[in-house]
Amino acid sequence: MSRAPVVIKVGGALLEHPEAMAHLFASIAHIQTTRPVVLVHGGGPSVEQLMQALNLPSTKIDGLRVTPDEHMPYIGGALAGHVNKALCGQALSNKLTPVGLSLLDGNMVHCAPLDAKYGAVGRAQPGEPGLLLSILSQTMLPVISSIGADDTGRLLNINADQAAMVIAQLVGGDLLLLSNVEGVLDADKMLLTDLDEQTLATLYDNGVVTDGMRVKTDAALTAALALKRPVSIASWSASISAILHHETGTRIHPNALPNGERP
Numbered sequence: 001m002s003r004a005p006v007v008i009k010v011g012g013a014l015l016e017h018p019e020a021m022a023h024l025f026a027s028i029a030h031i032q033t034t035r036p037v038v039l040v041h042g043g044g045p046s047v048e049q050l051m052q053a054l055n056l057p058s059t060k061i062d063g064l065r066v067t068p069d070e071h072m073p074y075i076g077g078a079l080a081g082h083v084n085k086a087l088c089g090q091a092l093s094n095k096l097t098p099v100g101l102s103l104l105d106g107n108m109v110h111c112a113p114l115d116a117k118y119g120a121v122g123r124a125q126p127g128e129p130g131l132l133l134s135i136l137s138q139t140m141l142p143v144i145s146s147i148g149a150d151d152t153g154r155l156l157n158i159n160a161d162q163a164a165m166v167i168a169q170l171v172g173g174d175l176l177l178l179s180n181v182e183g184v185l186d187a188d189k190m191l192l193t194d195l196d197e198q199t200l201a202t203l204y205d206n207g208v209v210t211d212g213m214r215v216k217t218d219a220a221l222t223a224a225l226a227l228k229r230p231v232s233i234a235s236w237s238a239s240i241s242a243i244l245h246h247e248t249g250t251r252i253h254p255n256a257l258p259n260g261e262r263p
C-alpha cells in the first residue's frame with residue numbers, strides 16, 4: 001500500500017455539519033496510523049455570512065470570489081482565522097495534533113495575482129516543502145487555509161480546490177476533494193464514477209458541470225496530470241478508506257479512458 005501523504009480538501013460548508021465533521025476527523029485519525037495526512041480547507045459559506053453581516057457585496061466570476069483588497073482583512077480573518085481554528089479545535093478533540101497554517105507559511109506555496117478583474121485573487125504554484133515535511137515527520141496534522149501572498153507581501157485569496165491541488169503536488173500525495181455532494185453528477189443527478197479530460201469537456205459544453213464543481217474538476221484534472229494518478233471527488237460523509245479504495249466518489253483520470261468506460 002502507498003505511504004505517500006493523503007491530501008484531503010474540505011469545503012467550508014462542512015462546519016455546518018458537526019456529525020460529518022466528527023466522522024471525517026475520526027476517519028483521518030484512522031488513516032494517519034498508516035499514512036501522513038494534510039488537511040486543506042475552504043470556507044466559502046463563512047465568508048458569505050461575514051460579508052452579509054458587514055453589508056459588503058460579494059460576487060463570483062467563473063466560481064471565483066471577486067476580492068477587493070479592502071475585503072482581505074475580513075476574508076483572511078474568516079478563512080485563516082475562524083474556519084482554520086474551528087477545524088484545528090475539532091482535530092484536537094479527536095486526539096489529533098493539528099498545526100494551523102496558510103499557504104504563505106514556510107513559503108510553501110508561491111502565489112501571484114490572477115487577473116485584475118478578480119481583485120486580490122491569486123493563482124498558486126508549489127514552493128518549498130520543508131515546513132510541511134517536517135510537520136508530517138512528527139505525525140502532526142497540517143490544517144491549511146487558502147490564504148496566500150505574492151512576493152510583495154500582498155495577501156491573496158486562493159480558491160481552496162486550487163490550493164489543495166498545489167499542496168498535493170508539493171508533497172507528491174494522493175488528492176481527495178471532499179464536498180457536500182457524492183461526486184460529479186450527470187444531468188440526471190446520477191454519480192459519474194470515472195472521468196477523463198474529454199468527458200469533462202463534454203460535461204462543460206452541455207452545462208452539466210458548472211460553478212464551484214467546474215473549478216473543482218479543473219483543479220482535479222490539473223493535479224491528476226501533474227501527479228500522474230487519479231484524483232477523487234467525493235462526499236465528506238464517505239469513509240476516507242472507501243474513497244482511497246475507489247469504492248465511492250468520482251475519479252478524475254490523467255489518461256484517456258477506453259471508450260467503453262466513458263459515461
Ligand SMILES: Nc1ncnc2c1ncn2[C@@H]1O[C@H](COP(=O)(O)OP(=O)(O)O)[C@@H](O)[C@H]1O
Nearest residue numbers: 011012179180181183184185208209210212213
Ligand atoms: N455536475 C455537478 N455535479 C455535482 N455538483 C455540481 C455539478 N455542477 C455544479 N455543481 C455544484 O457544485 C457544488 C460543489 O462545489 P462547491 O460548492 O464549490 O463545493 P465546495 O465548497 O465543497 O468546494 C455542488 O454543491 C453543486 O451545487
Ligand SMILES: CC(=O)N[C@@H](CCC(=O)OP(=O)(O)O)C(=O)O
Nearest residue numbers: 011012042043044064065159160
Ligand atoms: C478565490 C476564491 O473563490 N476563494 C474562495 C476561498 C474559499 C473556498 O474556496 O471555499 P470553499 O472550498 O468552501 O468553496 C472564497 O473566497 O470563497
